Amino acid sequence: MDIDDLRIVDAVARSGSMSRAAAALNMVQSNVTARIRLLEDELGVQLFTRHSRGVQASDAGLRLLSYSQQIGALFREAVEAVKEDGVPKGTLRIGTTVNSVRPKLPMLAVTYAKGYPRVELSIINGTTTSLIDQVLENRIDGAFVSGPVLHHELDVQPIGFERLVLISPVSMKSLDELSQVENLRAIVFAKDCSYRQMLEAVLDGMGLRYQTLEFDSLDALVTCITAGVGVTILPDALVDGPWKDHVAVHTLPPDRAQVEIVFVRRLDRHPSSTLNAFLKMVR
Known part of the structure; x- marks a missing residue:
């Protein structure tokens, strides 16, 4: 063979x-x-x-x-x-979840492309679990995901922390009003999304009954919130958008209000100048 x-x-x-x-x-x-x-x-x-x-x-x-x-x-x-000669070139595939790094990636990609025109950069969106699997399977070079991540085959580099907030329709003035909402709906991403798990933990901890509505895009999720359909959890950095005046933002309990962002890559992969240049720009 x-x-x-x-x-x-x-x-x-x-x-x-x-x-x-x-x-x-x-x-x-x-x-x-x-x-x-x-x-x-x-x-x-x-x-x-x-x-x-x-x-x-x-x-x-x-x-x-x-x-x-x-x-x-x-x-x-x-x-x-x-072929490595210290000059970034070839392909670079970077994954990201819906986190506070994601809004910055388009501009970073433009700057990176101008600085390193011989690199073909691809940005892949996904959940923490799916992106970690893709890194382990060598389908992408690395990914920005929610921590903590503990895996003996991965190099995990801390990027920073992001504050999480609960997003609701503007009619809801405080978290205490959740218990008064009839047919409460949790607006979420896929099952292995860390924000979904956090939202479910918050609602379950309050002893609330709710239905789940699942979407695959941030725009669809936010549209439901602004339409008064339900609630979700997102990084506060993502709230500063065109829809910020059409939702209510609620502070979460301290043990639910913060999550670490880390960059993961395989430990056994050669640290190429292409990836190193990208990470240097991110930092």
Whole structure:
């Protein structure tokens, strides 16, 4: 088994078809099929389950894929490390949650692009959990997420703290009024969002019953609040927007009012000048 075998396995798994994988790899289908069969014979396991619509990775195939992705990322990193000359270049993929860093990233990206025109910068949005998974899987180079983060494979660099506030319709004057709201709704992001977990902890701690409305964008979430639909928790830095006069902002209890922002990356990744230049600009 070599890296070309892993590249073929990855292409077949992604496409779900030997023929589509062959086209993507610019190979003859019979060669792809033969390489997969030879690899299965060598390993003594079935990597793919064949069916009428194509193929699907078996449990053994999925286990191999996880290593294939890590090896592929390590191979690309080795090439980049060899070419490293101190001048930022290549690709840089940075993840961020909805936090106080996020509003600054567009301007930072513009400044970075002007300073380092040989770098192709991508900003990926997500939740803390999903972004950490992407860092661990080498799909992104690093991410700004909510702390604390404890993981033996990650380098965790503190960026700062942000103050959290509860956002409600302007008609609600204090947190005490939450208990009087009929059909209270918690307006939240995905289940692994740290702000959602904080909001649920606050409402549960007050013994309140509520329904959950889930959205995938900040604009949709805020629209619901301004329309009087429910409440949410956000960093106070994000409240200073065009809708700040259309919501009420409430101070949270001290143990719920602050969260740390950290930057995470894999410990075993070579610290490239491309990433170091970006982090220096952020700081």
